[in-house]
Amino acid sequence: MKVLNQKMETKYIKLEYEESLETKKNLLSSQLNLLRTSKNLRNYKILRAKEIAIKNKLNVSLKNLKAKISLIQSTFPEREKSNIPYKKERIIELNKQQNIQKQLEDIQGKLARLQ
Numbered sequence: 001m002k003v004l005n006q007k008m009e010t011k012y013i014k015l016e017y018e019e020s021l022e023t024k025k026n027l028l029s030s031q032l033n034l035l036r037t038s039k040n041l042r043n044y045k046i047l048r049a050k051e052i053a054i055k056n057k058l059n060v061s062l063k064n065l066k067a068k069i070s071l072i073q074s075t076f077p078e079r080e081k082s083n084i085p086y087k088k089e090r091i092i093e094l095n096k097q098q099n100i101q102k103q104l105e106d107i108q109g110k111l112a113r114l115q
Helices: 017-075 087-114
Strands: 002-004 010-012
Touching: none
Parallel strands: none
Antiparallel strands: 002 010
């Protein structure tokens, strides 16, 4: 196996056949792994560029949709502001009143039993 130093002189090291064969296998395996990594990195960059393009397209579509929704909502008549609560708020208020009424009836019943 050749070893190069800074003066570009070639020096030789004696290796056993099995050792040199194993070294060559390791070198080829490392080269193969580097090529696979390079290929995966290239594929990643391509896929990442596609992902960014799709996200940008989605953002544009969402902005357009939001603008269309705003336009449609602007054509609706505005809700009149009044003191009448929404239906859900009315139901909650009625439930509270019924609960208070029930408590009053319970207290009146207890008072009647005590007399």
